[in-house]
Amino acid sequence: MxxxxxxxxxxxxxxxxxxxxxxxxxxxxxxxxxxxxxxxxxxxxxxxxxxxxxxxxDVYNVVPTARLIGGATPAADLISAFQSSTSKVCAQTAVIQRYGFATIPNCGNIAVMGER
Structure with missing residues:
Protein backbone atom coordinates (compact mmCIF):
# COMPACT_ATOMS: atom_id res chain seq x y z
CA MET A 1 0.00 0.00 0.00
CA ASP A 58 23.21 24.29 -16.24
CA VAL A 59 26.49 22.55 -15.44
CA TYR A 60 29.79 23.88 -16.74
CA ASN A 61 33.29 22.52 -17.12
CA VAL A 62 35.65 25.13 -15.71
CA VAL A 63 39.02 25.25 -17.44
CA PRO A 64 41.53 28.13 -17.46
CA THR A 65 40.93 30.14 -20.65
CA ALA A 66 44.64 30.37 -21.50
CA ARG A 67 44.78 26.55 -21.59
CA LEU A 68 42.11 26.46 -24.34
CA ILE A 69 42.55 29.46 -26.59
CA GLY A 70 46.20 30.22 -26.51
CA GLY A 71 48.04 32.44 -24.14
CA ALA A 72 51.24 31.09 -22.68
CA THR A 73 50.00 27.60 -21.86
CA PRO A 74 47.58 26.06 -24.40
CA ALA A 75 46.99 22.37 -23.69
CA ALA A 76 46.12 20.05 -26.56
CA ASP A 77 44.63 17.45 -24.20
CA LEU A 78 42.21 19.99 -22.67
CA ILE A 79 41.30 21.36 -26.10
CA SER A 80 40.45 17.89 -27.44
CA ALA A 81 38.56 17.04 -24.24
CA PHE A 82 36.35 20.13 -24.00
CA GLN A 83 36.47 22.44 -27.04
CA SER A 84 34.06 21.92 -29.96
CA SER A 85 30.92 19.88 -30.45
CA THR A 86 33.09 16.89 -31.42
CA SER A 87 35.18 17.04 -28.22
CA LYS A 88 35.71 13.93 -26.11
CA VAL A 89 33.23 15.13 -23.46
CA CYS A 90 30.49 16.05 -25.94
CA ALA A 91 30.82 12.65 -27.64
CA GLN A 92 29.91 10.85 -24.39
CA THR A 93 26.13 11.32 -24.64
CA ALA A 94 25.27 7.95 -23.09
CA VAL A 95 27.55 8.53 -20.09
CA ILE A 96 26.19 12.05 -19.57
CA GLN A 97 22.64 10.70 -19.54
CA ARG A 98 23.46 7.75 -17.24
CA TYR A 99 24.71 10.24 -14.68
CA GLY A 100 21.39 12.10 -14.86
CA PHE A 101 22.37 15.06 -17.00
CA ALA A 102 21.17 16.14 -20.42
CA THR A 103 23.21 17.00 -23.46
CA ILE A 104 22.96 20.51 -24.85
CA PRO A 105 23.10 21.72 -28.43
CA ASN A 106 26.04 24.06 -27.77
CA CYS A 107 28.24 21.48 -26.03
CA GLY A 108 31.90 22.42 -26.46
CA ASN A 109 31.18 26.06 -27.19
CA ILE A 110 33.71 28.21 -25.38
CA ALA A 111 31.91 31.49 -26.05
CA VAL A 112 30.72 31.58 -22.42
CA MET A 113 33.76 32.60 -20.43
CA GLY A 114 34.40 34.28 -17.17
CA GLU A 115 37.57 36.00 -16.15
CA ARG A 116 38.71 36.82 -12.68
Whole structure:
Protein backbone atom coordinates (compact mmCIF):
# COMPACT_ATOMS: atom_id res chain seq x y z
CA MET A 1 0.00 0.00 0.00
CA UNK A 2 1.35 3.40 -0.97
CA UNK A 3 1.29 6.12 1.62
CA UNK A 4 0.75 9.76 0.71
CA UNK A 5 3.86 11.94 0.63
CA UNK A 6 4.74 13.26 4.04
CA UNK A 7 7.99 15.13 3.65
CA UNK A 8 9.65 17.40 1.14
CA UNK A 9 13.42 17.45 0.91
CA UNK A 10 15.91 18.83 -1.61
CA UNK A 11 17.34 16.08 -3.76
CA UNK A 12 19.41 16.24 -6.93
CA UNK A 13 17.54 14.77 -9.88
CA UNK A 14 20.91 13.86 -11.42
CA UNK A 15 21.92 11.96 -8.28
CA UNK A 16 18.58 10.16 -8.20
CA UNK A 17 18.92 9.11 -11.85
CA UNK A 18 22.57 8.01 -11.44
CA UNK A 19 21.64 5.98 -8.35
CA UNK A 20 18.75 4.31 -10.16
CA UNK A 21 20.97 3.60 -13.17
CA UNK A 22 23.49 1.78 -10.96
CA UNK A 23 26.41 3.99 -12.03
CA UNK A 24 29.64 2.57 -10.56
CA UNK A 25 30.96 4.70 -7.72
CA UNK A 26 27.57 6.34 -7.07
CA UNK A 27 26.13 4.83 -3.89
CA UNK A 28 22.38 4.21 -4.01
CA UNK A 29 21.06 6.31 -1.15
CA UNK A 30 17.62 7.23 -2.41
CA UNK A 31 15.85 4.48 -0.43
CA UNK A 32 12.09 5.00 -0.71
CA UNK A 33 12.49 8.56 -1.99
CA UNK A 34 10.43 9.39 -5.05
CA UNK A 35 10.61 12.44 -7.28
CA UNK A 36 7.37 14.34 -7.65
CA UNK A 37 6.03 16.26 -10.61
CA UNK A 38 6.12 20.04 -10.56
CA UNK A 39 3.38 21.83 -12.46
CA UNK A 40 2.60 18.53 -14.17
CA UNK A 41 6.18 17.95 -15.37
CA UNK A 42 8.03 14.84 -14.20
CA UNK A 43 11.75 15.29 -13.41
CA UNK A 44 12.64 12.29 -15.55
CA UNK A 45 11.27 10.46 -18.55
CA UNK A 46 12.24 6.85 -19.23
CA UNK A 47 15.06 7.04 -16.69
CA UNK A 48 16.59 10.19 -18.22
CA UNK A 49 16.45 13.83 -17.21
CA UNK A 50 13.35 15.62 -18.47
CA UNK A 51 14.72 18.85 -19.92
CA UNK A 52 11.23 20.38 -19.63
CA UNK A 53 11.31 20.00 -15.83
CA UNK A 54 11.12 23.54 -14.39
CA UNK A 55 14.06 23.14 -11.98
CA UNK A 56 16.93 22.19 -14.27
CA UNK A 57 20.25 23.94 -13.95
CA ASP A 58 23.21 24.29 -16.24
CA VAL A 59 26.49 22.55 -15.44
CA TYR A 60 29.79 23.88 -16.74
CA ASN A 61 33.29 22.52 -17.12
CA VAL A 62 35.65 25.13 -15.71
CA VAL A 63 39.02 25.25 -17.44
CA PRO A 64 41.53 28.13 -17.46
CA THR A 65 40.93 30.14 -20.65
CA ALA A 66 44.64 30.37 -21.50
CA ARG A 67 44.78 26.55 -21.59
CA LEU A 68 42.11 26.46 -24.34
CA ILE A 69 42.55 29.46 -26.59
CA GLY A 70 46.20 30.22 -26.51
CA GLY A 71 48.04 32.44 -24.14
CA ALA A 72 51.24 31.09 -22.68
CA THR A 73 50.00 27.60 -21.86
CA PRO A 74 47.58 26.06 -24.40
CA ALA A 75 46.99 22.37 -23.69
CA ALA A 76 46.12 20.05 -26.56
CA ASP A 77 44.63 17.45 -24.20
CA LEU A 78 42.21 19.99 -22.67
CA ILE A 79 41.30 21.36 -26.10
CA SER A 80 40.45 17.89 -27.44
CA ALA A 81 38.56 17.04 -24.24
CA PHE A 82 36.35 20.13 -24.00
CA GLN A 83 36.47 22.44 -27.04
CA SER A 84 34.06 21.92 -29.96
CA SER A 85 30.92 19.88 -30.45
CA THR A 86 33.09 16.89 -31.42
CA SER A 87 35.18 17.04 -28.22
CA LYS A 88 35.71 13.93 -26.11
CA VAL A 89 33.23 15.13 -23.46
CA CYS A 90 30.49 16.05 -25.94
CA ALA A 91 30.82 12.65 -27.64
CA GLN A 92 29.91 10.85 -24.39
CA THR A 93 26.13 11.32 -24.64
CA ALA A 94 25.27 7.95 -23.09
CA VAL A 95 27.55 8.53 -20.09
CA ILE A 96 26.19 12.05 -19.57
CA GLN A 97 22.64 10.70 -19.54
CA ARG A 98 23.46 7.75 -17.24
CA TYR A 99 24.71 10.24 -14.68
CA GLY A 100 21.39 12.10 -14.86
CA PHE A 101 22.37 15.06 -17.00
CA ALA A 102 21.17 16.14 -20.42
CA THR A 103 23.21 17.00 -23.46
CA ILE A 104 22.96 20.51 -24.85
CA PRO A 105 23.10 21.72 -28.43
CA ASN A 106 26.04 24.06 -27.77
CA CYS A 107 28.24 21.48 -26.03
CA GLY A 108 31.90 22.42 -26.46
CA ASN A 109 31.18 26.06 -27.19
CA ILE A 110 33.71 28.21 -25.38
CA ALA A 111 31.91 31.49 -26.05
CA VAL A 112 30.72 31.58 -22.42
CA MET A 113 33.76 32.60 -20.43
CA GLY A 114 34.40 34.28 -17.17
CA GLU A 115 37.57 36.00 -16.15
CA ARG A 116 38.71 36.82 -12.68
Missing amino acids: LRPPRDIAPYSVAQYIAQNNGVPGVPDRHGVTVLAKVNGAAPRITGKLNTAFPYNG
